Amino acid sequence: DSGVTQTPKHLITATGQRVTLRCSPRSGDLSVYWYQQSLDQGLQFLIQYYNGEERAKGNILERFSAQQFPDLHSELNLSSLELGDSALYFCASSVAAGRNEKLFFGSGTQLSVL
Amino acid sequence: ILNVEQSPQSLHVQEGDSTNFTCSFPSSNFYALHWYRWETAKSPEALFVMTLNGDEKKKGRISATLNTKEGYSYLYIKGSQPEDSATYLCAVASGTYKYIFGTGTRLKVLA
Numbered sequence: 001d002s003g004v005t006q007t008p009k010h011l012i013t014a015t016g017q018r019v020t021l022r023c024s025p026r027s028g029d030l031s032v033y034w035y036q037q038s039l040d041q042g043l044q045f046l047i048q049y050y051n052g053e054e055r056a057k058g059n060i061l062e063r064f065s066a067q068q069f070p071d072l073h074s075e076l077n078l079s080s081l082e083l084g085d086s087a088l089y090f091c092a093s094s095v096a097a098g099r100n101e102k103l104f105f106g107s108g109t110q111l112s113v114l
Numbered sequence: 115i116l117n118v119e120q121s122p123q124s125l126h127v128q129e130g131d132s133t134n135f136t137c138s139f140p141s142s143n144f145y146a147l148h149w150y151r152w153e154t155a156k157s158p159e160a161l162f163v164m165t166l167n168g169d170e171k172k173k174g175r176i177s178a179t180l181n182t183k184e185g186y187s188y189l190y191i192k193g194s195q196p197e198d199s200a201t202y203l204c205a206v207a208s209g210t211y212k213y214i215f216g217t218g219t220r221l222k223v224l225a
Contacts, residue, residue, distance in 0.1 A: 002157060033213070042118075042217040043158075043203070056212045090157065099207030100146040100165050105157035 003027065006091050006106035014114055018079040021109045025072055025093030031055070032074040033103060034066055037088040049074055050097040081113045116140060118206050120216035127194050128224050134190045135219040137204030141185035148205040148213065149178055149189055158203060161189075194223040 003026035013019055025032050034046040045058035049068035060066075063081075068074045078085060088108045094101035119138045127133050137147065146165045150158040162171040167182040175192045191198055201218040208214070 002159070004157075035215075040217075043205075043215040045212055045214060048212050058212070092158075099212065100163050102148070102160040102163055103150075103158075103205075103213065104160070107157050 002104040002106065004029075004091060004093050004104050004106035006089075006109050008109060009107065010110045010112075012112045012114065013081060015081055015083060017081050017113075018077065019081065019111065021076040021078070021089055021091075021111075023074045023076070023091030023093075023106060025074070025091075026104050029093035029095050029104070030072065031094045031097045031101070032068055032072070033092045033094075034060075034074070034076050035090040035092065037090060037108070038084075038086075043090065046076070048097070055097050078111070083113050086111055086113045116206065116208050116214045118204060118214050118216040120202075120204055120219050122219060123217070124220040124222070126222045126224060129195060131194050131223075132190065132192045133194055133221070134188050135202060135221075137187045137189070137206075137216055139185050139187075139204075139206040140208065141182055143208045144182045144185070144206070146207045147180055147187050148207075149187070150203040150205065152201040152203055152218065154200075161202075189219075191221070194221075196223045196225050199223045 005024040030051045035043040046060040048056040066076045092103040092105045149161040152158040164180040169180040203218045205213040205215045
């Protein structure tokens with residue numbers, strides 16, 4: 001158990017809908033990362049937060065947004081969902097924001113858009 | 115955009131064999147390289163973090179080396195066991211990029 005909690009584990013929804021994925025980092029970790037794992041793709045970096053502030057942005061679609069709250073949990077909002085958004089979404093956390101920090105991954109949220 | 119490549123894509127070895135895989139990355143603006151192990155139905159777990167050219171790390175039967183000048187890292191597994199079966203991911207942090215992952219090497223160790 002990495003100590004990173006993601007909910008829900010599975011989510012099935014329809015095209016055009018909006019969903020929210022939640023992540024609670026390990027106790028004491030200030031940095032949260034979101035990744036998307038699609039079929040035959042590597043882990044695609046979406047966005048990083050550090051202590052409530054956006055730190056880095058990857059290939060995150062405009063339909064997607066995220067935030068980190070004062071208690072350090074993070075939410076990833078996906079709207080106007082398309083079939084191609086079906087993927088495994090991982091959250092990871094690290095103590096700080098340095099690039100030599102080990103990432104601790106949650107178990108992921110499997111999103112299926114029908 | 116930073117491109118991290120891993121080879122081979124997949125690998126089957128016999129129990130007891132030693133094996134190695136490669137992670138290649140652009141050598142400019144390199145900051146750190148991570149190796150993760152990802153077992154089926156679990157989440158990726160960190161193995162090593164390396165930052166300096168010539169770094170070598172070891173954890174049990176698994177070791178890794180880093181060459182930042184030529185842009186590659188090797189992961190070695192000595193005496194592979196069935197429980198080593200997993201996908202091995204490398205991730206590179208370079209310049210402003212944060213932990214760009216390769217697509218992984220899927221290892222299957224046959225008993």
